Structures are given as structure tokens and as C-alpha cells.
Amino acid sequence: MKMQCDFLIVGGGFAGLTLAERLTTIAGKRCVLVERRDHLGGNAYDYHDEHGVLVHRYGPHYFRTNSPRIREYLSQFTEWHPVDYRILSHTGGRFWSFPVNLTTFEQYLGRASSPEEMEAWLAERRIPIGHPANSEEMMLSRVGREFYELFFEGYTLKQWKRHPRDLDASVCGRIPVRTTRDDRYLRETFQALPRAGYTRMFENMVAACGDRLEIRLGTDYRDLLPHVGYAHMIYSGPVDEFFGCRFGALPYRSLRFEPESFTADALRGREVIAGKPGFWQPAMQVNYPGGEPFTRIVEIKHATGQVCPNTTIVREYPEDYGPGREPFYPVPAPDAAALYARYKVLADAERSVSFVGRLATYRYYNMDQITGMALAEFDRLTGEWH
Numbered sequence: 001m002k003m004q005c006d007f008l009i010v011g012g013g014f015a016g017l018t019l020a021e022r023l024t025t026i027a028g029k030r031c032v033l034v035e036r037r038d039h040l041g042g043n044a045y046d047y048h049d050e051h052g053v054l055v056h057r058y059g060p061h062y063f064r065t066n067s068p069r070i071r072e073y074l075s076q077f078t079e080w081h082p083v084d085y086r087i088l089s090h091t092g093g094r095f096w097s098f099p100v101n102l103t104t105f106e107q108y109l110g111r112a113s114s115p116e117e118m119e120a121w122l123a124e125r126r127i128p129i130g131h132p133a134n135s136e137e138m139m140l141s142r143v144g145r146e147f148y149e150l151f152f153e154g155y156t157l158k159q160w161k162r163h164p165r166d167l168d169a170s171v172c173g174r175i176p177v178r179t180t181r182d183d184r185y186l187r188e189t190f191q192a193l194p195r196a197g198y199t200r201m202f203e204n205m206v207a208a209c210g211d212r213l214e215i216r217l218g219t220d221y222r223d224l225l226p227h228v229g230y231a232h233m234i235y236s237g238p239v240d241e242f243f244g245c246r247f248g249a250l251p252y253r254s255l256r257f258e259p260e261s262f263t264a265d266a267l268r269g270r271e272v273i274a275g276k277p278g279f280w281q282p283a284m285q286v287n288y289p290g291g292e293p294f295t296r297i298v299e300i301k302h303a304t305g306q307v308c309p310n311t312t313i314v315r316e317y318p319e320d321y322g323p324g325r326e327p328f329y330p331v332p333a334p335d336a337a338a339l340y341a342r343y344k345v346l347a348d349a350e351r352s353v354s355f356v357g358r359l360a361t362y363r364y365y366n367m368d369q370i371t372g373m374a375l376a377e378f379d380r381l382t383g384e385w386h
């Protein structure tokens with residue numbers, strides 16, 4: 001006997017879960033959600049490790065949005081813990097205020113300064129480029145060569161294994177540059193984490209679906225296809241994989257995460273560096289643009305506000321994508337965009353499949369943008385029925 005449903009949803013991240021929740025609760029549809037990992041939440045999954053520390057399994061996930069609609073939607077499933085995300089950079093044997101701001105400039109000069117002096121200094125060094133065509137041009141036109149080489153060139157090469165000049169301007173363009181003391185990493189108006197974690201929020205979304213939603217974890221959708229009948233598919237996996245990589249594989253960047261935990265005892269004496277007891281480093285994230293094999297060390301306990309005597313740090317090592325690895329990042333570059341455009345033609349022609357999410361649309365999107373994309377797809381689908 002085949003399972004029957006209205007929607008087969010492939011992937012249990014923000015895209016799949018938002019659509020599962022909307023389709024079951026608002027439209028009364030029956031859905032089967034299939035996820036090849038052994039948990040829901042996609043890359044935003046978090047969990048308590050064996051030391052009791054709430055950890056983001058797949059790298060730091062800082063929720064932020066400018067959209068009241070997206071915030072209100074998710075607020076049905078979580079309360080929020082407001083955070084001004086603050087990070088540091090570490091190079092040349094010292095910590096730097098980052099992203100580039102007045103304090104960074106003062107650290108560079110080794111004395112006090114002013115926004116006016118920083119403006120004038122940058123104006124002399126900025127390379128005038130009207131429409132930056134890549135990430136190197138973007139940063140040279142915003143901060144000049146010294147800061148570009150100090151903070152961006154090495155980090156980007158390490159993260160992407162591509163030179164900044166071979167990446168879209170938007171990659172480094174994500175990072176703010178300020179001549180004030182505002183050292184927040186992000187620009188959006190709403191910056192907060194789900195108070196009890198992402199996984200709890202996802203559990204609440206699933207609970208709202210009731211028995212209209214059936215979930216299969218640890219299963220590739222292709223193995224389920226012979227056993228399920230459905231009218232429409234929501235697909236949030238890699239778009240090239242859906243079409244058997246017939247035009248060749250799209251490039252992705254992968255990562256390896258190496259956690260290390262410390263008990264309160266092991267942390268004794270570390271306050272000198274961390275600035276307060278119970279922590280290993282002075283910020284939730286420290287970026288390493290230099291020769292280290294990792295790009296950043298994340299101590300998410302700074303951001304979650306969890307009270308716990310132990311702590312866990314996670315070092316992040318960029319890796320090539322391949323068998324057994326996750327396709328964490330689509331590569332924002334012209335060659336990849338050209339190849340994706342060919343897959344998009346195929347995707348657009350699939351009337352009974354919606355391609356939703358970061359991998360299915362091959363874009364470097366944040367969580368709020370994916371939630372917005374899923375809500376828009378729900379509106380489109382329900383619009384079709386009316």
C-alpha cells in the first residue's frame with residue numbers, strides 16, 4: 001500500500017518546515033516530509049552537547065530580519081532572545097574590533113581618533129570603482145588596500161578557495177564598514193535568537209501541523225518515491241542533484257566543524273583572554289584571516305545567553321564539497337550562475353514541483369530570506385487554487 005498525501009516535502013530546514021506548517025494548518029493539506037539527515041532543522045539545527053552546552057551543529061546561525069511579516073510568522077513558534085551580534089577578528093597576534101569601524105581604525109593607528117579623521121583616511125585610500133564587479137573591487141572601493149589585505153583577502157581565499165576577484169561583489173559586500181563606534185556584525189533591524197533554540201522552534205512548528213504531517217528522517221526522497229503518492233512536490237535539496245547533474249555538478253563549498261569543550265575547572269585562568277569567567281574567548285565569534293587552517297572559532301554561549309559552567313567552542317575548517325560532505329554554500333560567482341541558469345530553465349518547467357530554499361534556488365540566502373521565500377510560495381500555491 002502506497003502512502004497518499006497532497007504534498008511531498010523534501011528537506012526539513014526552514015524552507016520545508018515553513019511550507020509544511022502553512023500547508024497543513026492553513027490549507028488543511030496532508031503532507032509527508034522526508035529528510036535525509038537524522039534530525040529536522042537543516043543547517044539551523046542546534047542541540048545540547050554532552051557538556052550541557054547549547055551548540056549550533058552546522059556553524060553559527062544569527063537570526064536577523066528587516067521584515068515584520070517574517071518575524072511575526074516565526075514568533076508564533078518561539079520567543080526571542082535579543083542579541084547584538086558582536087564578533088572580533090584575530091590577526092598579527094592580536095584581536096581587532098570587526099567589522100571595520102572607528103575602534104578598528106584606532107587599533108590600527110595605535111591612538112585615539114575621530115569619525116572625521118577616519119573618513120579622510122579612507123577617502124585617500126579607497127580606490128574609486130563605480131560598480132564593483134567582484135569582491136576584491138568591492139572592498140578596495142570601500143576600505144582601501146591595507147584593510148582589504150588585513151581582513152578580507154586571506155579569509156576569503158581560505159573560505160572559498162577562490163580569490164575575491166573571482167567572487168561576486170555581494171560576498172564581501174555583506175560585511176558592513178562604519179566610521180562610527182557601531183561594531184555590530186549585522187545591519188538588520190531585528191537581531192535575536194529563538195529563546196529556547198532553533199530546534200525547539202522547529203518542534204513547535206511540527207506540533208502545530210498535527211496528524212496532517214508525517215515525517216521520515218534519515219531517508220533520501222528518492223528511496224521513498226516508490227512508496228508514496230502525491231500531487232505536488234516541494235523540493236529544497238540541491239537543484240543539480242534533482243536533475244541528475246545532467247549539465248555537470250554545480251560548485252558548492254563545504255565545511256568541517258571541530259568542537260572542543262571545557263569544564264569550569266579547565267577554564268580557570270582563561271578570564272584573562274575571555275574577559276569573564278565561564279568562557280574561552282572574548283566574543284561569540286573570532287575570525288582568523290591569517291595562516292591558520294580554520295576561518296573562525298565560534299563560542300555560541302556568548303550569544304544564546306545560556307547559563308552553564310561549561311563551554312564549547314567550534315573551529316570551522318573550509319573543505320571541498322564531495323561524497324559524504326554537506327553542500328553548505330552555493331558559490332556566488334559568474335561561472336556558477338551561468339550553470340545554475342541552465343538548471344533553472346528545467347526547474348521552471350516542472351509544473352508539479354516547487355523549488356524552494358538555498359540549495360534549490362542556488363542562492364547564498366539567510367534564514368529569514370528562506371522563510372520569506374517559503375511564505376511567498378505558499379501564497380502562490382494557494383492563489384492557484386482560488
Ligand code: FAD
Pocket residue numbers: 010011012013014015016034035036037041042043044058059060061062063064219220221222236237238255328329356357358359365366367368370
Ligand atoms: P537547509 O537548511 O539546507 O535544508 C535543506 C534540507 O534538505 C537539508 O536538511 C538536507 O539534508 C535536505 N535534503 C537535501 N537533499 C535531500 C534528499 N535528496 N532527500 C531528503 N532530504 C534532502 N543564515 C542566517 O540567517 N544567519 C546566519 O548566521 C547563518 N549562518 C550560516 C552559517 C553556515 C555555516 C551556513 C552553512 C549557513 C548559514 N546561514 C545563516 C544560512 C542558513 O543556514 C540557510 O539560509 C537556511 O538554513 C536555509 O534553509 P533551507 O531550508 O533552504 O536549507
Ligand code: UDP
Pocket residue numbers: 089098151152153155156159171172173174175287288289
Ligand atoms: N569575510 C572576510 N573576512 C571576515 C569575514 C567575512 O573576508 O573576517 C568575507 C568572506 O568572503 C565571507 C564573506 O565575507 O565568506 C561573508 O561573511 P559572513 O560572515 O557573512 O559569512 P557566513 O557567516 O555566511 O559564512
